[in-house]
Amino acid sequence: MATSGVPRSADVVIVGGGVVGCATAFFAGRAGLSTVLLEKRPALATLTTPVSSGAFRLQFDNPEEIALVRESVALFDELQDRGHDLELRRQGYLFVATTQDGAAAQAELVARQREWGLDDVELMSGEEARRRFPYLAEGLCGARFRQRDGWLNPRRLSQALAAESAATVLLDREVVGLERQGDRVTGVRLADGVVSAGWVVIAAGPLSAGLAIKAGIDLPIQLVRRHKLVVPDAPQVPGRAPMTIEYETGAHWRPALRGAYGLWTAPAPAEGAREDLPASAEFGFGLLDPRSDHALARVAPFWKEVWETPGLQWWLQAGYYDYTPDRRPLLGPTPVPGLALNTGYSGHGIMGSGGGSRRVIDAITGRIEPRDNPLRPDRPMLERRFDVL
Template sequence: MTFPIRADSPATFAGPLPRAADVVVIGGGVIGVMTAWFLARRGVKVVLCEKGRIAGEQSSRNWGWVRKQGRDPAELPIMIEALTIWDGLTAEAEADLGFRRTGILYAAKRPEDVARYEAWLVHARAHGLDTKLLSRAEVEAHLPNAAGWVGGLLTPSDARAERWIAVPRLADAAARKGVAIAEDCAVRALDMAGGRVAGVVTERGRIAADRVVLAGGAWSSLLLARHGARIPQLSVRATVAATAPLPEFYSGAASDSTFAMRRRADGGYTLAPGHFHEFFIGPDAFRHLKPFWPHIRAELSGTRLLPAAPRFYPDGWFTPRHWAEDQVTPFERMRVLDPAPNRAEVERLRDRFDHAFPALGRPAIAAAWAGMIDTMPDVVPVIDHVAALPGLTLATGMSGHGFGIGPGVGRVVADLVAGRAVGHDLTRFRLSRFTDGSKIEPGPSL
């Protein structure tokens, strides 16, 4: 079994750093890699800088779901495109990404859950999805129903992929397309000249470029703040566990309100809490409490507040917010954000799995880890130019939805940077929604 990528994983991309490019992409997660991929496909000279390891953070720590089901309606057009792109990536990357269209099922424990699913079907039908509401008997036809599920929601065309395999292999393919990728290369600051972006300052020197994409995940707000731009972005700790190999009783992904699971290519299942979030309380958490409060209040029973953000975390109490270009930065002090998993929650996951599937019993856990999800108050990303920093395009705050939609967002961002028509309405993802008086609230997602 391959585990999430960590700081001590060997560097794959350690070549010389170009001194100039058309575009610099900051961040080696799925969004940054796929943005670079599509820019290179258009003949653009791209450098991708990653402070640690490609896919070292949330891009290798997520559930591995590639889903349309349950998304915010504004994300659906890009997600539909993303799935089409996924269909061709294995051939284009010349590598197995573990991508399989095996379906995603949401199981309902209560009638009110079924009612929520039915309400979301309006959006599924508007976009021509194959999503359908399931009866109790139909759920049981897919899954053993010892948990007493009363109904469900199924999208057969949704998919899964092996995230800690897929993103590094996509990066390999991007490098073959001409993208210069540099690991262990933190961007310390934007290089500004004449009031606009002129490149970046990295720990290994300057790179001249008149366009920069910031796809730094949980670290994006820290770099922006260093240049006087603020976004209400917080990080949520999410625990995930991997079982040892088990008999295959369901080939896709499924969840209810207490836990989620997904079959893996190695024969085990990935398990995660259904609606459980852990916030470390740091300075930004206090600063942005107002826009986040409606979402926290709605999920209060599944939200745990932790007393302090550890040192050098993006919102740590002792994490520097200002530094000179020749100083070691928080990005270098924490190459890979690798939080410890909540071990008590892992044991509860084993209990929930046993309760749902008693014939299989309490599963042995081969590995457990955690990631820090970069989230926004309305649980949708920012995909926009930064007006205060001309030349900078921001793609962050994927809110736990980034892995599956990553190829679609990468294509959109590449065209946004190039000044081409993106083909989708990005109004809901605009940066100015946090300052123009708009009401900030989650949309009708599940």
């Protein structure tokens, strides 16, 4: 519940009121912990969370994230069953390859996914994919598809988690410092008071590193600007289509509103944290202009018609991906006693929020040992190849 007064103490103080912070509050409540959820803005889930596409998938290149998201999706279904309309749609994730090398890489990944227990990913030839999804271009070399993947409304998810959490929610509250007793973090300092806590959990997305440094912890996170193209009205977009991704470029789109969202995860330089992140018009042109080397029309030709629509309206939203070196989140206690992390999801925060937050609460309450937490913050960061998204 939102309140204006500042409680003196809680078992857990969570810093950050996006989807990850709200999920942390939800699981803290389930564990019987008194909880304060702090958000520096006037409402929950208004910074990075709403810029997301809201999508979720189990098609990952590592078993840890498959398990994480599988647990999150079960939570999404539970919230729906409790009467929260998350606008959840299971229209699938479709990765299409335009080269033989891309098709071979997808086949190799699907084989590994089956070894990890993900046995409902379909592997298709280009012709099979086009018969199944007629909007696709001719000449594709292969595809993989999972029907149970999909998307939801991330703000509705955040609000449902907060409502079910029983946490005391404080809005317009910025953490100006961390309280310490010796080496231990014992609470947070606000402009209008101090909240003491057994644990402080940083779940502030792109602002997490700036908070952790107050405790002398330099997080291994790089912030990269990402955009979402919003085309609100485009009748050419098939409304029942899956999330459609070109494997070679990473350009992708999904139906939304009466049109679509378009996205692209291109290599980009790291940036410093900002709350009001400007968008670049070049991003929109790169996806919409059929002459672009990563145009959406490369694998879905109807986008050429969208581009040529007289009076076409579109806009952009910008937010951060908080990349860790191995692109997996930082979950659990830090070397500083009393301070834990739930951040660094590397673009997978919506889909990983449930499973990740449960692990964080289990870690700080002793339900799991560090050796049983492969995503603990002090793990070795091993270099590896990454999937396209």
